[in-house]
Amino acid sequence: MVSSLRTVATAGASLALLLGGCGEPNAPVSAPRSIAGAAVEVVDLQGLEAFVHARKGRPLLVNFWATWCGPCVAELPELVAATRPFRAAGGEVAGVCLDLMAPGYEVDTVLPKLPAFLAARGIDYANLLFSEYECGPLGDRFGFDPVLPVTLAIGASGEIVEIHEGRADAARFAALAERARQGS
């Protein structure tokens, strides 16, 4: 099984490119591209693991969402606002767009639209576009059922300390951020 990781880094930092991993590839590997606007990186499962691992030492919230998922989009403004103190104190928030779960969605069609989509909603944290069609391996790796939206609270030690499946409100995001800050 061939796997791909494409990085479309725009805001500066880019991750090391890795080849190999799990799941089905969605398209042939292409050279990294840049898109003006918010940073959006395209990652497969290994790329996502590398992204998360690179943030070890800091509390982290990872929000899995999709543009076609109403509750996911609805909760984004609250995620942004509720986690500002957390981020100001050194915590990180990352969005992982799982649009490709749904048939008809491809990297080449989703990626160009994401920066404007994110900008319009005031998203000021890192976002990744998951390049694999299947999310079972993703759920296996991180220990959740691919039920959108999902938010993981990860402590500085790297342990996932809480999983919230379904839409969250500002208070819930703040609580998840606090759980991540406290760690296990």
Add this chain to the structure above:
Amino acid sequence: MRLDMNRSFLSSTLTLFLLAASVAAQGVEPPAPPNVQDPQPQQEERQEPQVVRLGDTVRATITLTDIDGIDHSTEDLAGKIVVVNFWSTRCPIMRGWESRYAAIHREYAERGVVFVTINANVGNGELQREGAARGAPAEPTEAEAKQPYPEIRAYLRANELPYTVLVDAECKVADLLQAKTTPDIFVFDGTGKLVYRGLIDDDLRQQKGEKAKHYLRDVLDVLLDEQKAKEFEPFETRPEGCSIKRPAGEARRPRRGGR
């Protein structure tokens, strides 16, 4: 045999009666034995347990009302293989499986399997009883617009779907089964035991060809074969899809993972 051929008129509203010891909730492994002979006295007010897990046998009487206002009771399902699917008109994941699931529905309903299609999306307006059919691939006809649940009616018509859609307006059945997604499949054997939960198949985009695993079809084929059914071991796969739109989300502890 379709569920709508076994309509019960016991109640005009959704009712859920959990009988004491009606639901064995002893965990997934090992499966709890069927509780058919359980002589324990019934306590109708008892609150626990209220979750059905793989291997558990449901002896509860559950009644749900369909979009036409007709009640359907589990009392009518005795001895039948039953497929329960939590379903949505708006979820692109469910839509991706829709035609194949509908084909399975048609094919196996002819062989006596009962299909129960439940919409429990109380939190996104999908179960709106009147008004515009938001998200449906077809505008409701004038007649549909005057009937309850115009969005569901328009969607069923546009896609020529054979489902009888039951409304889980309080998410009680979704909670009982711990259903998470649309779709989320639950298969019960003729004794009422939950023997499979999870995916329809593992090839949503239909790219795997012969490597695809057709879980639901395979489970039904085994259950319909008297000899094979005796050796069938319950199993589950990880459901994928849109979250069921409950009024409020639920958090839980992680099973595993980390970085």
